Amino acid sequence: MLIKSIALCSLLLALALPALAEVGWWRSAQFYQIYPRSFKDSDGDGIGDLNGITQQLEYLKEIGITATWLSPIFTSPMADFGYDVADFYNIDPLFGTMQDFDKLLARAKQLDIKIILDFVPNHSSDECDWFKRSAAGEPEYKDFYVWHTGKVVNGIRQPPNNWISVFRGSMWTWHEGRQAYYLHQFLAKQPDLNYRNPKVIEAMKDVLRFWLRKGVYGFRIDAVPHVFEIAADKNGNWPDEPRNEAVSDPEDYTYLNHIYTTHQPETIDLVYQFREVMEDLDRELGGDDRVLLTEAYAPLNVLMQYYGNGTHNGSQIPFNFELLGNVNRESNAYQYAELLHNWLDNMPAGQVANWVLGNHDSSRIGSRLGADRIDATNMLLLTLPGISVNYQGEEIGMTDVWISWKDTVDPQACQSNEQEFERLTRDPVRTPFQWSDEAQAGFSNGASTWLPLASDYKLVNVKRERGIPLSHLNIYKQLRALRDEPSMQHGDVTISAIGPNVLAFKRSLSGHNSFITVWNINDNVEAVNLDSVFTSLSSQLKYVVVNDKSVRRKNDLTYANSLLLMPKEAVVLSTL
Numbered sequence: 001m002l003i004k005s006i007a008l009c010s011l012l013l014a015l016a017l018p019a020l021a022e023v024g025w026w027r028s029a030q031f032y033q034i035y036p037r038s039f040k041d042s043d044g045d046g047i048g049d050l051n052g053i054t055q056q057l058e059y060l061k062e063i064g065i066t067a068t069w070l071s072p073i074f075t076s077p078m079a080d081f082g083y084d085v086a087d088f089y090n091i092d093p094l095f096g097t098m099q100d101f102d103k104l105l106a107r108a109k110q111l112d113i114k115i116i117l118d119f120v121p122n123h124s125s126d127e128c129d130w131f132k133r134s135a136a137g138e139p140e141y142k143d144f145y146v147w148h149t150g151k152v153v154n155g156i157r158q159p160p161n162n163w164i165s166v167f168r169g170s171m172w173t174w175h176e177g178r179q180a181y182y183l184h185q186f187l188a189k190q191p192d193l194n195y196r197n198p199k200v201i202e203a204m205k206d207v208l209r210f211w212l213r214k215g216v217y218g219f220r221i222d223a224v225p226h227v228f229e230i231a232a233d234k235n236g237n238w239p240d241e242p243r244n245e246a247v248s249d250p251e252d253y254t255y256l257n258h259i260y261t262t263h264q265p266e267t268i269d270l271v272y273q274f275r276e277v278m279e280d281l282d283r284e285l286g287g288d289d290r291v292l293l294t295e296a297y298a299p300l301n302v303l304m305q306y307y308g309n310g311t312h313n314g315s316q317i318p319f320n321f322e323l324l325g326n327v328n329r330e331s332n333a334y335q336y337a338e339l340l341h342n343w344l345d346n347m348p349a350g351q352v353a354n355w356v357l358g359n360h361d362s363s364r365i366g367s368r369l370g371a372d373r374i375d376a377t378n379m380l381l382l383t384l385p386g387i388s389v390n391y392q393g394e395e396i397g398m399t400d401v402w403i404s405w406k407d408t409v410d411p412q413a414c415q416s417n418e419q420e421f422e423r424l425t426r427d428p429v430r431t432p433f434q435w436s437d438e439a440q441a442g443f444s445n446g447a448s449t450w451l452p453l454a455s456d457y458k459l460v461n462v463k464r465e466r467g468i469p470l471s472h473l474n475i476y477k478q479l480r481a482l483r484d485e486p487s488m489q490h491g492d493v494t495i496s497a498i499g500p501n502v503l504a505f506k507r508s509l510s511g512h513n514s515f516i517t518v519w520n521i522n523d524n525v526e527a528v529n530l531d532s533v534f535t536s537l538s539s540q541l542k543y544v545v546v547n548d549k550s551v552r553r554k555n556d557l558t559y560a561n562s563l564l565l566m567p568k569e570a571v572v573l574s575t576l
């Protein structure tokens with residue numbers, strides 16, 4: 001009997017093992033986005049660089065980061081601060097050299113932090129050799145970009161259609177040399193590559209292979225919905241896009257509905273092809289899985305296809321922008337609960353959720369939702385099931401920095417005007433990282449920095465926050481430590497709005513303690529009965545993480561059926 005049950009146990013174990021082996025490192029990882037210009041400047045020119053990142057990798061270790069994705073570091077005239085790549089195979093001298101990058105990789109390996117690069121497939125810089133050759137009509141490169149001679153109306157030459165670029169104005173720019181218009185979904189200095197040309201796809205796959213062989217563990221893919229435009233008709237023309245009647249400014253991107261220039265079905269297949277490259281390289285190089293993080297602002301049903309379709313694998317991490325795009329200061333607990341469910345309930349079986357609350361294109365959490373909600377949103381990010389993605393500085397509670405029109409450098413804002421730039425500018429979220437209360441916030445020892453420092457840097461910085469028990473940074477670290485608990489790693493989640501003001505969710509795994517995250521979103525004192533929404537709680541619960549609004553402390557006990565919450569209090573409780 002005993003022998004039989006041992007045999008049964010080992011059979012069960014054996015059955016369980018392959019499942020465990022499928023648990024990739026990324027499935028409950030903490031990703032951290034570094035914006036290299038603003039992370040750490042090692043040479044005093046006021047712009048962050050690779051050696052700066054290498055110096056500070058230990059900080060990422062301190063806060064428990066698994067992998068970091070770097071916004072573009074490649075050779076670039078910096079018209080869009082690196083999202084205009086002139087050489088996909090080289091490092092821009094502003095950031096350092098290939099040797100510096102190798103050193104960064106080596107140090108990251110020692111610290112067991114994975115490096116992920118930004119991959120910008122949609123476009124290159126107009127200073128890229130490929131574009132110059134294409135413009136010159138060289139046979140190999142002639143069709144690397146999207147060209148059209150335009151149309152002539154009343155004797156005047158005009159672009160081929162009405163398409164408008166994301167950064168305002170026509171999506172077409174005339175090229176004197178080639179005597180044709182070229183397409184650019186973003187700046188004129190960012191010509192779109194022609195994905196209807198198989199050679200382009202192969203060239204871009206080679207770029208992926210090159211960096212994977214150097215030792216990076218994957219890519220964040222930029223602007224995925226824009227990669228394909230609709231195929232030209234038999235006369236080589238593309239249709240106009242329909243009007244969005246709600247917008248009256250004909251230069252503004254939102255003036256049209258982008259049915260022919262975004263979310264074309266071929267894009268999904270391209271992501272599957274990129275994933276195949278990753279899997280080929282997994283086989284070639286061995287070691288841990290390589291991952292794809294995809295940046296697509298798209299409807300949920302499209303996003304879910306990025307994961308894969310049953311026969312093809314796709315991106316392991318299609319960024320989940322549900323929260324980022326849809327919550328504001330007025331959002332209530334029902335809305336939060338619905339947004340969390342939107343992702344979890346629509347995700348294909350076997351996939352993992354990811355939670356993104358900030359990036360270099362979006363207003364910071366403290367400015368968007370209020371500084372008194374920073375810890376709560378970090379709690380969501382780190383206690384929901386799956387992957388957390390954190391933009392640099394959110395863990396210390398950096399907020400947007402107001403920058404005048406005169407000092408604005410972001411092309412998205414500079415293409416507009418003094419009246420509108422504040423709505424468009426991304427400079428406020430890209431200011432130098434705040435390391436300490438020393439000169440230039442410890443970011444640089446130069447005389448100036450490329451964007452102004454936040455005026456609150458003497459209060460909001462890593463050095464100071466390390467010493468304050470309930471600082472944003474220390475709460476972040478406690479949350480990170482808690483993620484090692486089995487229920488956090490592998491447990492289920494049950495989400496509940498308890499009235500409009502309180503969001504709560506429970507993480508549980510049979511045989512282990514459950515954890516309940518509870519957030520009082522607004523300014524009333526709230527008394528809640530957790531037994532009314534969650535089953536199997538112990539009658540008393542223990543506080544394991546509190547924020548600075550709490551009157552209770554870590555390790556205090558509370559009754560599950562009468563939890564009292566202070567205004568904006570956010571806590572994690574554990575069963576006993």
Ligand code: NOJ
Binds near residue numbers: 080083186360361
């Ligand atoms: C998305 C990037 O995040 C943004 O910063 C950039 O301007 C555009 N793509 C164009 O590459």
Ligand code: MG
Binds near residue numbers: 185192
């Ligand atoms: Mg495109």
